[in-house]
Amino acid sequence: MNQNKDVTPRGPGTHHDEWIGGEPSVLVFDVNETLIDFESMNPLFERIFGDRRVMREWLGHLVMYSMTITLSGLYEGFFTLGQGLLRMVGDIHGVEVTDADIEEIRNAMLTMPAHPDVEAGLNQLKDAGFRMVTLTNSPPNPKGPSPLEHAGLAHFFERQFTIETTRAYKPAPQTYHLVAQALEVPPSTCFMVAAHVWDTVGAQSAGYTAGLLTRPGNAPLPVRSLPQPNLVAPDLPALATQLIERRRS
Structure with missing residues (x-):
């Protein structure tokens, strides 16, 4: 398959041609595997x-x-x-x-490094005016820099959310609701960026839209009864390009 093409899966509950409830304005990033390697x-x-x-x-x-x-x-x-x-x-x-x-x-x-493509993709999205936050299963590091800080990515994000607040791991719905409530935005304006289908399914079930990065060991789940990612891309710059193009269309 040519991964430069739009490979978004189709299926019930998938809105490929329009966003659910409006265009996403807040990008919510998973950290482990999605941003860091x-x-x-x-x-x-x-x-x-x-x-x-x-x-x-x-x-x-x-x-x-x-x-x-x-x-x-x-x-x-x-x-x-x-x-x-x-x-x-x-x-x-x-x-x-x-x-x-x-x-x-x-x-x-x-101390894991960022994926090589991440900084370029985040710069694209920042320049396009998206709000960006993170939501991760990893706790902050009270004794030093967080993994995100060590990877040199923390400055891109408005806030860093962890599941320690809800004491429930993703994909529990309360973790995604936490972000929308804290930012005082409806879930429909939030777009989850993750390398795991279990994370995109969880976010979409909580009212988000979502994009899947097909990092090594990850791929779409072709089960038509389940929510499918709105966008799929092999790396973050490719996903950023799709998001920016959709915003302009």
Whole structure:
């Protein structure tokens, strides 16, 4: 498939030719994978587990168990949950995960670089006059720069929201409502930018529109009964171009 073409999926609940309730004016960005590069931790996982693909396995568990504890009415912080899951994955693979390994991965999670395309895309959107905020499952770092600050991206965003306020992980609807309520805008003016379909589905179910970035390991979910992203792009500059063109049309 030529990824430079508009590859927006079609299906029930998808409004490809017009926005729901009006044109989006607030862009709400996911952070992990969408803006910052989890693949940068692959060498650490290769050293610890002998296979860099274990990073994706661990990340899948992190997504699944964050949703599990929210659905169960429980809460634990993102980093504490991630550290516990590292030991669980170690048990699965018969690998001893040491305290030093966990500390190294914790530091890596706080210092991941931005994807190479992100700054250019954010500059396009800033110049076009969009309001931009972030909404992430990761907590702020009380002892130093946040991952977004370390990646050199914090200055692009009006506010940084985390799920610690609601103590419920995305895609719980209250996390998306939190942003709209705090900014005093209707959800229909908010546009979620994420690399995960579970995030775009959650945002659209809360009244947002959404765009999907097909980062490595991510793709649209072709199930017609589910909300489909309004826009799909391989990187942020391509998505920014689509958003700006739609605004001008």
